[in-house]
Amino acid sequence: MRFAVVVFPGSNCDHDAQYALSSALGQEAELVWHKARDLGGADAVVLPGGFSYGDYLRCGAIARFSPIMTRVREFAAAGGPVIGICNGFQVLLEAGLLPGGMRRNRDLKFICEHVHLRVEATDTPFTRQAAAGQVLRMPIAHGEGNYYADPETLRTLADDRRIVFRYAAPDGSLDERWNVNGSTAAIAGICNRERNVVGLMPHPERACEAAVGSTDGRVVFESAVAALAACAPVAEVT
Amino acid sequence: MTDPATIAAHGLTAAEYERIVAILGRHPNLLELGIFSVMWSEHCSYKSSRIHLRNLPTAGARVLQGPGENAGVLDIGDGLAAVFKIESHNHPSFIEPYQGAATGVGGIIRDIFTMGARPIALLDSLRFGSPESPATRRLVDGVVAGIAGYGNSIGIPTVGGEVAFDETYAGNPLVNVFCLGIAPVEGVIRGRAEGTGNAVYYVGASTGRDGIHGATMASAEFDDASAEKRPNVQVGDPFLEKLLLEACLEVLRTGALVGLQDMGAAGLTCSSCEMGARGGAGIDIDVARVPQRESGMTPYEIMLSESQERMLFIVRRGREAEVDRVFAKWDLHAVRIGEVTGDGLLRVRDGGRTVAEIPNRPLADEAPLYDRPYREPADLAARQTLDPSALAPSGSPSEVFLRLVGSPGIASKRWIYRQYDHMVRTNTIAPAGAGAGVVRVKGTRRALAFSVDGNGRYCWLDPYRGAMLAVAESARNVACAGGRPIGATNCLNFGNPERPEIMWQFARAVAGIGDACRALDIPVTGGNVSLYNETDGQAILPTPVLGVVGIIEDAGRVVGRTFREAGAAIVLLGAPGGTIGGSEYLKVMHGVVRGVPPALDLGAERRLQQLAADLAAAGRLRSAHDCSEGGLAVALAECAFESGGIGLDVRVPGGTQAGGATAALHGEAASQIVVSVRETDADAVLARAASTGVPAQVLGRTGGERLRFRLDGAPVVDVALAEAERRWASGLSRYFEAPAA
Numbered sequence: 001m002r003f004a005v006v007v008f009p010g011s012n013c014d015h016d017a018q019y020a021l022s023s024a025l026g027q028e029a030e031l032v033w034h035k036a037r038d039l040g041g042a043d044a045v046v047l048p049g050g051f052s053y054g055d056y057l058r059c060g061a062i063a064r065f066s067p068i069m070t071r072v073r074e075f076a077a078a079g080g081p082v083i084g085i086c087n088g089f090q091v092l093l094e095a096g097l098l099p100g101g102m103r104r105n106r107d108l109k110f111i112c113e114h115v116h117l118r119v120e121a122t123d124t125p126f127t128r129q130a131a132a133g134q135v136l137r138m139p140i141a142h143g144e145g146n147y148y149a150d151p152e153t154l155r156t157l158a159d160d161r162r163i164v165f166r167y168a169a170p171d172g173s174l175d176e177r178w179n180v181n182g183s184t185a186a187i188a189g190i191c192n193r194e195r196n197v198v199g200l201m202p203h204p205e206r207a208c209e210a211a212v213g214s215t216d217g218r219v220v221f222e223s224a225v226a227a228l229a230a231c232a233p234v235a236e237v238t
Numbered sequence: 239m240t241d242p243a244t245i246a247a248h249g250l251t252a253a254e255y256e257r258i259v260a261i262l263g264r265h266p267n268l269l270e271l272g273i274f275s276v277m278w279s280e281h282c283s284y285k286s287s288r289i290h291l292r293n294l295p296t297a298g299a300r301v302l303q304g305p306g307e308n309a310g311v312l313d314i315g316d317g318l319a320a321v322f323k324i325e326s327h328n329h330p331s332f333i334e335p336y337q338g339a340a341t342g343v344g345g346i347i348r349d350i351f352t353m354g355a356r357p358i359a360l361l362d363s364l365r366f367g368s369p370e371s372p373a374t375r376r377l378v379d380g381v382v383a384g385i386a387g388y389g390n391s392i393g394i395p396t397v398g399g400e401v402a403f404d405e406t407y408a409g410n411p412l413v414n415v416f417c418l419g420i421a422p423v424e425g426v427i428r429g430r431a432e433g434t435g436n437a438v439y440y441v442g443a444s445t446g447r448d449g450i451h452g453a454t455m456a457s458a459e460f461d462d463a464s465a466e467k468r469p470n471v472q473v474g475d476p477f478l479e480k481l482l483l484e485a486c487l488e489v490l491r492t493g494a495l496v497g498l499q500d501m502g503a504a505g506l507t508c509s510s511c512e513m514g515a516r517g518g519a520g521i522d523i524d525v526a527r528v529p530q531r532e533s534g535m536t537p538y539e540i541m542l543s544e545s546q547e548r549m550l551f552i553v554r555r556g557r558e559a560e561v562d563r564v565f566a567k568w569d570l571h572a573v574r575i576g577e578v579t580g581d582g583l584l585r586v587r588d589g590g591r592t593v594a595e596i597p598n599r600p601l602a603d604e605a606p607l608y609d610r611p612y613r614e615p616a617d618l619a620a621r622q623t624l625d626p627s628a629l630a631p632s633g634s635p636s637e638v639f640l641r642l643v644g645s646p647g648i649a650s651k652r653w654i655y656r657q658y659d660h661m662v663r664t665n666t667i668a669p670a671g672a673g674a675g676v677v678r679v680k681g682t683r684r685a686l687a688f689s690v691d692g693n694g695r696y697c698w699l700d701p702y703r704g705a706m707l708a709v710a711e712s713a714r715n716v717a718c719a720g721g722r723p724i725g726a727t728n729c730l731n732f733g734n735p736e737r738p739e740i741m742w743q744f745a746r747a748v749a750g751i752g753d754a755c756r757a758l759d760i761p762v763t764g765g766n767v768s769l770y771n772e773t774d775g776q777a778i779l780p781t782p783v784l785g786v787v788g789i790i791e792d793a794g795r796v797v798g799r800t801f802r803e804a805g806a807a808i809v810l811l812g813a814p815g816g817t818i819g820g821s822e823y824l825k826v827m828h829g830v831v832r833g834v835p836p837a838l839d840l841g842a843e844r845r846l847q848q849l850a851a852d853l854a855a856a857g858r859l860r861s862a863h864d865c866s867e868g869g870l871a872v873a874l875a876e877c878a879f880e881s882g883g884i885g886l887d888v889r890v891p892g893g894t895q896a897g898g899a900t901a902a903l904h905g906e907a908a909s910q911i912v913v914s915v916r917e918t919d920a921d922a923v924l925a926r927a928a929s930t931g932v933p934a935q936v937l938g939r940t941g942g943e944r945l946r947f948r949l950d951g952a953p954v955v956d957v958a959l960a961e962a963e964r965r966w967a968s969g970l971s972r973y974f975e976a977p978a979a
Contacts, residue, residue, distance in 0.1 A: 009568070010477050012393020016664045019680070033567075049662075051391040054477025107975075110386050112659045112670075141390070141659040205664070211678060211793065212664050 001228045002028040004042030006072070006088075008063045009034065013049030013086065017205040021046075024208040025221050034066040043228045044081040044125070045072055047088025049141070049203060059102060059144050060090035069095055081125035081224050082197045086142055089189070089199030098192055098199045099157070100149035106182025110143040114213065115180050117188050117202055118168035121161050124191045125227035126198045126220045135172045136165075136216040138207035140180060145201040147183035157190055165189035165200050240271055248275035254606055261600045269538045269586065269594045274601065276504035276542060277511060280769050283605035286735040287767045290748040298761035300724050308349040308429050308500060310763020311421075312725045314789055316682045319426050321355035322418035324363075324690065324729040324785045326768035330471045331413040335380025339413050340388040340474040341546055346417040347394060348500035351483050352549065354427040354490050355419030358663055359677050360389050362399035362415050363690040363729070363783045367408025369646050369973040374403070377411050379974065385415070386657040391476035392483065396658035397666050398675030399690055403646050404825075406694070409773030414729040414766075416690050416785040420679060427490060429499035429509075430517035431552045431578050436496055438510070438523055438576040439551035439558075441565060442482045444531035445506070445543045448472045478547045478570075485568040486549065492564070494557035501548040507541045509550040511584045515602035523576030524587040537586060537593045552578060612741035621699055624819055624833030626900075632827040635899055639955045640965050642904060643875055645826045648868050649969025650879070667796045671880070673715040673864060678793040685793035687721035689786055693867075694779030695820045696835035701743045703835050705750030705782045710843045710908050711866055712786040713758055717847035718862040718911055720797045720854030721788025726755060728765035728784050733777025735769045743780040744769075751782060757840035758847070760786060795854055800881040802860040804941030807920040808874065809913050812846050813933045814891035816905025822867035823904040838908040842932070846909050849932045853913070858923055861914045869904035871955060873912050874937075875945055878959055879966050885959040887946040888938030899954055903947060914940055
């Protein structure tokens with residue numbers, strides 16, 4: 001499968017995503033410059049972590065105007081799988097592809113550490129290989145990951161089962177103590193109504209090899225590969 | 239003729255002024271005076287320190303570049319080079335902690351990618367006053383946030399470091415930042431201007447009035463008026479530097495560059511004249527072409543500005559378009575401001591008018607060289623005198639132990655490193671908070687380990703031995719991770735060198751570094767000297783900080799600090815025993831810095847480090863940790879902390895006679911490493927140690943829920959691991975986290 005990893009000025013997890021997809025998962029992964037005219041025929045799009053445009057304004061607020069975002073919107077509208085990781089999630093929020101917004105972490109500090117996530121929805125292209133309620137251990141690294149949604153949006157997210165990941169205890173139980181950044185309803189990741197666009201604050205691309213501490217992130221990308229294989233035209237498969 | 243007040247305001251002496259007149263054959267104008275003043279400042283010229291630094295060992299089989307460039311370079315195999323250096327940003331961090339620390343990070347990162355390397359790791363060595371003081375908490379908060387703000391944004395992981403607290407740093411904190419990058423060996427480029435007619439390019443941020451005379455500020459003591467120097471501190475823009483980093487690495491791949499240099503201290507002045515001097519060339523630049531973010535800037539201000547995120551390129555004639563294309567892609571300035579000449583002069587124009595003309599070589603290389611007088615402090619013998627029997631009783635051994643593990647210098651530094659992205663670039667192997675930072679080198683089987691260490695108390699009591707101990711500890715931390723030390727960089731933080739006692743500290747410390755590095759076969763490839771670390775006449779503890787780089791052949795054999803399982807044998811490698819002279823125990827429990835620091839046998843140290851690396855490579859070590867502040871008991875406890883609740887039960891070598899328990903538990907010593915090994919490997923490990931001449935003994939076993947230390951057969955410290963770990967985990971953070979509501 002062919003993944004496009006979008007490079008905004010200030011992206012800094014672009015190489016990590018490319019490395020995880022290519023070296024750890026054996027997929028094709030191309031870096032796509034934000035001024036590019038197209039996504040290079042990609043099957044899936046990754047908006048990586050970083051500090052696009054320095055994030056001196058709200059995180060992701062400028063990146064949504066990058067030329068490539070027009071193509072990303074079209075790709076998403078056509079049902080293509082899009083994942084926004086950390087800053088990429090923030091960009092998806094600012095671009096209106098996902099609802100809600102981000103505030104600074106509850107303790108007002110940048111936090112980098114491993115956390116536990118509970119998989120809340122497995123009918124997205126990035127979680128279909130995971131089990132419902134499965135606990136994944138992967139790092140977070142952000143200063144503004146305190147997800148906020150107003151009560152109505154939150155109700156919609158819950159009713160439509162669009163909450164994809166929640167911060168949880170290692171055993172999967174939910175408790176405000178494990179809600180590392182103070183997010184509304186301990187939300188770590190959500191998807192759009194059509195379920196093909198997923199955003200999450202934790203970094204699955206940093207959890208694809210035992211050598212760097214966890215392999216729990218692999219399921220996110222393996223799911224995408226499986227999802228794409230499942231819907232690939234028969235002619236291409238044979 | 240310049241009036242004496244102007245000369246003095248530029249930090250130049252009358253004799254130095256005479257020397258300028260002799261070089262020029264005339265009196266300098268104000269711009270030229272400004273240029274000389276920054277180039278001949280202590281910060282840029284090392285005029286007080288060069289005479290001593292000459293004695294450091296700088297050669298080695300792996301050394302591709304020693305001191306004198308933007309950074310040192312080591313061959314790490316597979317056609318790759320490690321490019322690394324440490325630098326201080328002490329003075330700016332005191333005046334404006336966030337920006338001071340942030341621009342310190344930005345500056346050292348530029349030094350690394352300037353050499354053609356992609357930076358992959360940062361470490362910090364920090365010193366502050368007592369955390370009891372609100373002023374200290376403000377500084378710590380600002381410095382840590384500044385390091386995080388810059389490093390996290392640019393996407394280079396901060397993988398390790400150290401922090402210590404002592405009242406002498408209250409008015410003069412230390413912020414030393416180490417950075418390491420990786421480059422293909424043939425891709426390493428140097429800061430040289432060569433080839434008459436080649437273009438001189440200015441790239442990166444616009445020039446403003448920030449930081450004018452920053453280098454001169456960093457070469458003077460502080461006093462009450464220092465707060466007024468805030469405009470001298472630069473403001474960092476990590477986003478811009480991220481673009482600059484990517485653009486520079488991209489443009490370097492084209493081969494269009496002859497050389498490049500960061501505009502750090504002394505900005506455009508230093509970069510142009512140093513590059514010209516190294517290449518034996520002249521540089522002719524027009525300041526009117528320099529992008530400016532303020533109007534009405536004079537040539538003086540443009541030449542002396544220390545605005546951040548700027549670099550100077552020498553571009554091969556005819557290949558300018560390749561540079562222009564890359565910089566246009568990244569939306570960055572790349573402006574031709576002049577060219578390389580054959581006359582050896584730094585010629586500065588302002589439009590059509592020549593405003594300065596100085597020969598490069600004397601400016602860069604013939605700065606005054608001082609052999610400043612030095613004298614042993616009169617009270618040295620008194621400092622080294624310690625009568626343990628005169629110390630007040632300090633509680634039961636268990637109480638002392640808990641106090642120590644919860645003291646800020648020993649306690650967990652998680653509150654700090656949690657704010658640093660230590661995982662970006664997905665190379666970080668050792669978990670944060672371990673003794674050494676370890677990153678794998680993608681595309682190879684290897685990993686690199688690094689550690690930054692220094693102990694100001696030891697150096698205040700005996701700068702020669704203290705500096706040797708810093709070298710040994712830094713290298714030992716690398717060895718504990720399984721690394722073999724291959725090179726070092728140093729950051730030498732001292733007070734005012736014009737005071738003979740301070741100069742004595744400096745000279746003795748440099749001698750100690752030299753002797754230790756020679757004995758351990760670790761070449762010094764560069765570093766930084768920070769003098770005048772004084773406020774209102776109060777000098778800091780002399781603090782040489784060593785950054786040692788080691789290589790681990792098999793990244794799968796990296797060893798961590800924490801116990802891995804219960805039932806493992808705990809082995810002490812190295813001769814037992816310790817001294818409380820200059821120890822953390824003495825400072826924390828008695829508020830005293832006295833005595834003689836631990837003795838160091840460099841031959842024994844070298845054998846110990848080789849043994850640790852050999853055992854790691856053979857896969858025999860489950861964990862390894864060096865004994866340092868707090869002694870053997872603290873070192874062992876640190877192996878149990880964060881292990882997931884694996885306690886220990888050990889026999890401590892030594893006796894219970896007068897003061898014996900304290901020395902046995904908390905006495906400090908060089909050349910000791912505690913390891914845990916599989917029970918079935920214990921005999922083989924002891925045999926291996928014996929065959930290499932390293933003393934070794936089994937102290938006990940991992941396991942249980944307690945930390946139990948026995949002396950003469952009886953438990954002398956016996957505490958619940960959970961309680962000790964709680965003290966350790968909150969010992970630093972309790973000063974910084976708001977109390978629970």
